[in-house]
Amino acid sequence: MQGWIKIMKYLSQILKSLNLDESEIPRIKIHGLSIHSKNVKKGDLFIAIKGNKRNGNNFIIEAINRGAVAVITDSSKIKLDKFPFFKVKNCRKALSNIASEYYDNPSRKMSLIGITGTNGKTTTALLVKSILESANLKVGLIGTLGVIAEGIEHEQTLTTPDPISLNKILNNLYLNGFTHIVMEVSSHAIDQARVEDINFEVAAFTNITPEHLDYHENFEKYKETKAKLFQRLTKYSKSIINVDDDFGKILSKQISSEVVPFSKKKKISSYFKNIRCSNQGIHGIINFFDKEIRIQSNLIGGFNSENILTAVTISCSLGIKVKAIEKGITECSSIPGRMESYTLKNNGIAILDYAHTPDAYTKVMITLKEILNEKGRIYVVFGAGGERDKRKRPNMAKALDGYAKHCFITPDNPRYENQNEINDQIIKGFKKSPYSVYNDRSQGIKAALNISKKNDIIAILGKGREKYQDIKGERVFHSDLDIIKEFSCE
Secondary structure, rough: OHHHHOOOOEHHHHHOOOOHHHHHHHOOOOEEEEEOHHHHOEEEEOOEEOOOEEEHHHHHHHHHHHOEEEEEEOOOOOOOOOOOOEOOOOOHHHHHHHHHHHHOOOOHHOEEEEOOOOOOOHHHHHHHHHOOOOOOOOOEEOOOOEEEOOOOOOOOOOOOOHHHHHHHHHHHHOOOOEEEEEEEOOOOHHHHHOOOOOOEEEEEEEEOOOOOOOHHOOHHHHHHHHHHHHHHOOOOOOOEEEOOOOHHHHHHHHOHHHHHHHOOOOOOOEEEEEEEOOOOOEEEEEEEEEEEEEEEEOOOHHHHHHHHHHHHHHHHHHHOOHHHHHHHHHHOOOOEEOOEEEEEEOOOOEEEEEEOOOHHHHHHHHHHHOOOOOOOOOEEEOOOOOOHHHHHEEEEEEHHHOOOOOEEEEEOOOOOHHHHHHHHHHOOOOOOOEEEEOOOOOHHHHHHHHHHEEEEEEEEOOOOOOOOOOOHHHHHHHHHHHHHHHOOOO
């Protein structure tokens, strides 16, 4: 494996696409890029980004003192005597361009597949990765689970990393021989221009339901943000769109690149000819124009059939052969943190799932109801993240209400928010299901597992395979999976 490559470029090379007066750009060697003053090293270019909580413009002097040799800002108030600094209209967009230029535009050298939507991104991405690897391609994945690429040390990142980290990762993958990269693309990343200069060969839309409204203010702005990913595609790109989704229908008519629609309900470019979902998995036939792809998957749930359809449509659009697609779907038998099933010592079943929206909760409950033994009951452990959309909290309880025999409300990632206030807002949504409140997630999970009996299902939702909780600015170790394993037969 090739390690991280140190890069040196002249400032004029990095800024060449920003329409600056080249005569004003001094001949300065740049040895790195930074958006955090505390991480600045000697020879770095510092880009002052305005965040939700901190403004990089307030840390310019600290960055210079730490060794920054030039500064990019979009503030009209910044004045630096005898020091190279450059004003741009939008620092976030400039950052995306600068990072791509610094790392020689790695996204243009590989085939990039971007996947966006409220639910299904991670599962779809892993399915696509499995399919492409079945076609003997060297594939990397960047998303919620971090960077997953054979021979490359696993690295935990944001769902979509910042432009510097993203281009650095892409460049490293390219230098190590990777030809295809599957990426989850979050709405935050689109809005913050993290993928502004990323060249996607294919971009896919899974679905959209109200989410991240604390950030986007309202559902309409959330949808507008998702649409921007497809509006930025080149005429050579393909847009894979779920037209069963109401917004997907609208989106498909607004895109200038080639659109490949897919549906579970309608006979269009890509659709399920027939489908059978059971507790044994998902089986059926997908039609992609004149091709038939036979699906045999161990994944369960109607929502996973949608993820499979998305992945197959992406892969067909890339020209992957039918046999490789069928093999890739079959071999992707489990998804970390997605409907992971563990048999308990008491012969109950624990389900670990990352679901954290009302819509995702509903889909999980419908699936669990379908596979539940007639003698069994459903218990649910869940919570809501702090400093995130408060409006969805009672709706999370509503989505579980009536399905669950008992709910165990626990902290998720409270951050700096008062946990009791989070709990009170969740509780407002309950009408039928009884519930208990725990201020320690481990205790809540153990209580649910201890009360369960043979044939019961205990769904532990929200955190999946995360190994920490965000509490008052600290990452405190916590693993839902580790607790499940204490009670399981493994």
